[in-house]
Amino acid sequence: MNQEMKFKNIVAQYSNVAPEEITNNMRFREDLGFSSLDFMSFLGELEDTFDIELEESEVMKIVTIGEALELLDNFQ
Amino acid sequence: MRDYYPLTAAQKMHHNWIRDYGTQQVSGVSVVASVQAELDFGLLKKCIQMETERSGCTRVHFTKPDQDGNVKQYIVKQDTRDIELKDLSKMENLAKADELMQQWAYETFDGDNIPMCEFTMLKLPEGYNGFFVHMDHRLIDSCGLVIMIGDLFQLYTYYRYGTAHPQELADFETVLKKDLAKAGNEKRFAKDKKFWEDQLDALGEPLYSDIQGPSVLEIARKRHGNPKLRSADIEMDNLFVAVKDYHLEPGPTQNLIDFCMNHQLSMTNLLLLGIRTYLSKVNNGQEDITIQNFISRRSTHEEWTSGGSRTIMFPCRTVISSETDFLSAAYEIQNIQNRIYMHSNYDPELIMEELRKRYHTPEHTSYESFYLTYQPMPVKVENEMLGVVRQHAKWFANGAATKKIYLTVSHTEDGGMNFSYHYQTAHLEEHDMELLYYYMMRILFKGIAEPDMSLGEIMEQV
Numbered sequence: 435m436n437q438e439m440k441f442k443n444i445v446a447q448y449s450n451v452a453p454e455e456i457t458n459n460m461r462f463r464e465d466l467g468f469s470s471l472d473f474m475s476f477l478g479e480l481e482d483t484f485d486i487e488l489e490e491s492e493v494m495k496i497v498t499i500g501e502a503l504e505l506l507d508n509f510q
Numbered sequence: 511m512r513d514y515y516p517l518t519a520a521q522k523m524h525h526n527w528i529r530d531y532g533t534q535q536v537s538g539v540s541v542v543a544s545v546q547a548e549l550d551f552g553l554l555k556k557c558i559q560m561e562t563e564r565s566g567c568t569r570v571h572f573t574k575p576d577q578d579g580n581v582k583q584y585i586v587k588q589d590t591r592d593i594e595l596k597d598l599s600k601m602e603n604l605a606k607a608d609e610l611m612q613q614w615a616y617e618t619f620d621g622d623n624i625p626m627c628e629f630t631m632l633k634l635p636e637g638y639n640g641f642f643v644h645m646d647h648r649l650i651d652s653c654g655l656v657i658m659i660g661d662l663f664q665l666y667t668y669y670r671y672g673t674a675h676p677q678e679l680a681d682f683e684t685v686l687k688k689d690l691a692k693a694g695n696e697k698r699f700a701k702d703k704k705f706w707e708d709q710l711d712a713l714g715e716p717l718y719s720d721i722q723g724p725s726v727l728e729i730a731r732k733r734h735g736n737p738k739l740r741s742a743d744i745e746m747d748n749l750f751v752a753v754k755d756y757h758l759e760p761g762p763t764q765n766l767i768d769f770c771m772n773h774q775l776s777m778t779n780l781l782l783l784g785i786r787t788y789l790s791k792v793n794n795g796q797e798d799i800t801i802q803n804f805i806s807r808r809s810t811h812e813e814w815t816s817g818g819s820r821t822i823m824f825p826c827r828t829v830i831s832s833e834t835d836f837l838s839a840a841y842e843i844q845n846i847q848n849r850i851y852m853h854s855n856y857d858p859e860l861i862m863e864e865l866r867k868r869y870h871t872p873e874h875t876s877y878e879s880f881y882l883t884y885q886p887m888p889v890k891v892e893n894e895m896l897g898v899v900r901q902h903a904k905w906f907a908n909g910a911a912t913k914k915i916y917l918t919v920s921h922t923e924d925g926g927m928n929f930s931y932h933y934q935t936a937h938l939e940e941h942d943m944e945l946l947y948y949y950m951m952r953i954l955f956k957g958i959a960e961p962d963m964s965l966g967e968i969m970e971q972v
Contacts, residue, residue, distance in 0.1 A: 471807070475810075
């Protein structure tokens with residue numbers, strides 16, 4: 435499974451949207467129904483899954499799936 | 511071969527209260543769920559038995575405590591007990607039946623290796639029928655209980671009326687194993703530990719604040735012979751708690767919701783700001799305020815549907831100058847709360863341990879007097895068949911609070927909000943709650959009306 439699909443599978447666990455229906459312009463809060471707690475827990479899971487360390491000040495600016503994927507790509 | 515598991519951090523929180531206060535009563539949770547309709551009690555019994563199969567957390571037992579008071583948990587395969595039916599329908603009214611159930615809520619599960627969950631089917635006055643469930647909070651939290659009750663009613667209407675079968679629930683044991691594995695992740699643990707310790711490095715020892723003003727800390731300072739003491743004594747003997755509820759009407763509630771929506775704030779953070787501003791006001795403008803905030807750690811589908819006790823409290827500490835405007839203060843709280851969410855896998859007992867190590871905090875003292883739970887979920891059972899039927903659902907206090915004031919804020923069916931203050935009667939009276947609610951509302955509504963106004967001005971004007 436590639437990184438993007440792995441990422442979307444995690445997103446799907448937190449929302450009612452299937453991984454294949456998740457698009458880059460979807461917003462975590464407004465379109466996928468993430469609460470602040472959901473979003474922060476999700477980021478923690480990203481860190482554990484991809485073995486990365488996110489900058490808290492950076493991640494607070496993330497609004498869309500595309501932005502989160504871009505951030506993830508930067509670690510590669 | 512039976513599998514034994516240690517307690518999770520959330521379970522440990524309740525377990526430590528039981529150990530420290532010497533009674534399981536502090537960990538009791540009880541609810542009645544009923545509908546104003548005839549029920550087939552034979553079928554309801556079957557559904558309750560099926561629910562105990564579906565919800566693994568209802569079958570959790572605890573081992574005998576070891577020499578340090580620690581227990582392990584295990585899940586029994588089946589609960590073969592009968593479900594009793596009690597007929598209270600001849601009682602004068604529902605309120606009288608509630609009084610009786612309140613007494614049941616004070617009862618304790620005493621012993622090791624025993625069930626910690628009990629269902630009783632009920633015929634109630636005024637044509638209501640349903641069941642009472644009494645559990646230990648180490649098995650389930652309030653969100654979990656709401657979901658379990660909804661699931662049970664869905665099972666009932668599926669078999670009785672052919673409605674949709676409830677969706678499968680996540681397996682409690684599987685999720686428990688995942689949680690324990692997550693807690694054992696060394697990298698994650700180190701990050702969480704660093705976050706909490708960095709906060710102490712930056713801010714130093716917290717400072718107690720009380721709704722009764724600075725005299726409470728002064729008394730503790732005298733008692734401990736330490737004029738610089740920053741924590742105050744907690745009640746260890748008389749744990750009796752009274753409850754005072756206030757209803758905020760739909761109109762003003764909507765104003766609070768709109769303010770949150772328009773400024774991308776969560777209601778929890780707005781409430782925390784209201785509480786901390788009141789505490790600051792009655793403590794001579796104290797800027798360093800800590801409130802214990804309960805977080806229901808349910809985000810994924812698995813977490814939502816696996817039952818269990820996932821609610822855990824963390825200290826929300828903010829140092830905010832009285833010159834800060836209301837909206838900026840709200841964002842400061844939101845910022846710290848978001849960071850807390852990211853580190854909420856940590857065991858809060860370790861934060862307290864670190865405080866004790868650094869500052870030699872005396873035993874049975876605390877830096878916090880106020881505990882908040884914001885409950886966005888309705889207690890009402892959502893069910894297509896029951897949608898039109900009148901319901902009576904009620905939470906019963908376990909009667910023994912480990913906390914001086916515990917505020918639960920929830921949304922009501924009419925679009926309003928309920929502010930339920932549980933307060934220790936050893937120190938507080940109903941009048942204190944009246945003042946608290948009155949000023950909390952004045953602060954919140956002044957703040958949302960004039961978000962550029964400084965906290966100092968708001969404190970002066972309300």
